[in-house]
Amino acid sequence: MTKITYPLILVNFKTYLKGTEKKALELAKICEKVMNETDICIAAAIQAADLRLIAESVEIPIFSQHIDPITPGSNTGHILVETIKETGAIGTLINHNERKIKLVSIDKIIQLAKNYGLFTCVCASNPRIAGAIAALEPDCCATEPPELIGSGISVSTAKPEVITETVDIMKKINPNVVPLCGAGITSSVDVEKALELGTRGILLASGVVKSSNPEKVLMEMAIISKKFL
Amino acid sequence: MTKITYPLILVNFKTYLKGTEKKALELAKICEKVMNETDICIAAAIQAADLRLIAESVEIPIFSQHIDPITPGSNTGHILVETIKETGAIGTLINHNERKIKLVSIDKIIQLAKNYGLFTCVCASNPRIAGAIAALEPDCCATEPPELIGSGISVSTAKPEVITETVDIMKKINPNVVPLCGAGITSSVDVEKALELGTRGILLASGVVKSSNPEKVLMEMAIISKKFL
Amino acid sequence: MTKITYPLILVNFKTYLKGTEKKALELAKICEKVMNETDICIAAAIQAADLRLIAESVEIPIFSQHIDPITPGSNTGHILVETIKETGAIGTLINHNERKIKLVSIDKIIQLAKNYGLFTCVCASNPRIAGAIAALEPDCCATEPPELIGSGISVSTAKPEVITETVDIMKKINPNVVPLCGAGITSSVDVEKALELGTRGILLASGVVKSSNPEKVLMEMAIISKKFL
């Protein structure tokens, strides 16, 4: 199963040492195990140079962490959508808070990804921006208040109004775009709260990748998510 | 009269030699004359270092061409909204095709400008992006297909569907944001077409600034615009 | 006297509230007073939108804080060297730590500034980069370890070896480029140390701009500098 289903747990491996190369492979296998045991979709966003290694070895949906708004040609040092597709990745993050890009580039990347059947998850830092992104028609939009990213303080607990406002705005502007949320999510309680507030999944990173027991954390999150199938 | 009224003719002086320093002042005085004679609002977007010179000398609405998403502090080499306001400018362009910026910066600049009562005109390159911008709640959004900018081929003639689609999307997402259009506009016919298609004004540059007779061009554009008061 | 002489005290007004608009004018007049009383060159780097206001009102060398690598034309929202020159500014900062730019842009801006007789002061964050900048042939290069900027801990006291190494490398690569230093400089002792170590001036900001008594601070710095005339 490498198709996206909801609720979705999307794990961003960033460039943490525990999220690159062989460590990334181990972690992706843990994601796969939890997905197989729970039937909850667990996807992994992987650094470009590791995509092929991971996508060849596991049966979970693999995302790129970024794509460049380019087509084949003279674009030394950029990341081409064709190649990302060819590695076995099925989707991409766009405009993550650590890789914020121009509005015009977000639009172009979404269109390029659609042409290649790649799933698009665009990141927003507040509800207004999530609304703007919904107008660009990606598959989903993950709202993350930047001040909570990596904080261990969950957006769903600390700022539930950010989530409900985001869900409302996105529904009004484009109900086809699926709302996710993220920032500070470390436990199944955080996940449950996020799903209760109307999102259909979460984007998280350190809560899993830097955990001493990622399997346990993911398993608990996946089990609680089954209530929202 | 330095308030924005519609139809609006917004002249972007860019960094054309005919649009900077003393030449900018001469051209701004022509804009002022046409505005006074026709009661059509004619605004001018001016390079930061020239803002004070122009804003002190004419009674038309003066725009900055860009503002940075910063607040007072350690931001060497950036453009501060407070200072732009203090020069006498009443608004700013944001995200012009020649100064495209990050989505998150567009959002932040709009909010900063609102705090200071500055009028915001954000530029879009297609209807989808205009929709996204409408969600960010600026005062107006000017859609310009990049391939027509400076071409002398008017968007209203060559791509009327871009305008009507933009007007529709923006109305649906946020009817408070005023649609403008631009790119290739050089004559009163182009302006009339643009206003008939549902925009409430135009953004133009070379058609006026590089014209051998900017007063004549502007006067004809302003006179035709009076039909849409 | 609006010519650069050494030792040079170059005060970066940044976008501090105390360094913009009317406050900038007051502070520039203090710089002028100290320069007149001591014959030590005191220059001020000013935000683009304030340049004309300040350059018209004082007789000290005025710098822009940034210029864009453009020539007249379709460059909305950028800062044109011709216009900076026309405001009365006589020089520009380039590549300040808060406005770091591409290597190719540094080179182009230096060449553009030379064409217009503008003095160029490029910033470096370590001795190796200062050497690279010396190869690009600006008028001077100010080395500032980023971690000390705004810290109140002076580079000349905390990292004297950074200064001596910079002076050595720059002399070897291009002895025509004048070495300045900066970061954390708040007192005449810091200035004296910097000049003793072989620089021919300092770049500073908060130590003067945010001081409760900028005139006193500058006066003491200028008096100590007279030893190095």
Next chain:
Amino acid sequence: MTKITYPLILVNFKTYLKGTEKKALELAKICEKVMNETDICIAAAIQAADLRLIAESVEIPIFSQHIDPITPGSNTGHILVETIKETGAIGTLINHNERKIKLVSIDKIIQLAKNYGLFTCVCASNPRIAGAIAALEPDCCATEPPELIGSGISVSTAKPEVITETVDIMKKINPNVVPLCGAGITSSVDVEKALELGTRGILLASGVVKSSNPEKVLMEMAIISKKFL
């Protein structure tokens, strides 16, 4: 043999369709064949997402086309030097004309690459910039006048003075940095000229990658290069 030796022929695969994925692998095997038959070092600069595929399959030196100035951590969407090394790449391009970066980033990437034993080839667009790069102490610097890149008009024929001036400046500033040149190189005559003028290798792309017979082109270039062993 995956060590760099001189004369060096460094083939930039860019994101040409003929330089990505399986086509990249075919082309890399051609490079390997020519290297094995001639003992001339032929290296290939490959898109990040393809690095592992190519580096595992051929015995020529593989370069990344770009690295980001980051260390492990929260850097979503960036390219980590550790990972590039781990793919089997032995070096990286930096600051290619199609991926120009900030001066401070060039310096940081060179230092990061050195820590991991990666070979660094920094690109310059003119002799002055080549001098600046030499001061940053990379392994080599490839000078390419941008207007000739992809033109089919060889820098060594059209602008020999660019090459000789570059070689002189680099030797003066840092004789340990090896000068390469590039832009418009399509034939063994171009290569011979470049080596005669004092460079120790070439950087090229379309002349090989888009050629109808890359093996023939490369073989002729490698054979002529043997004169300069």
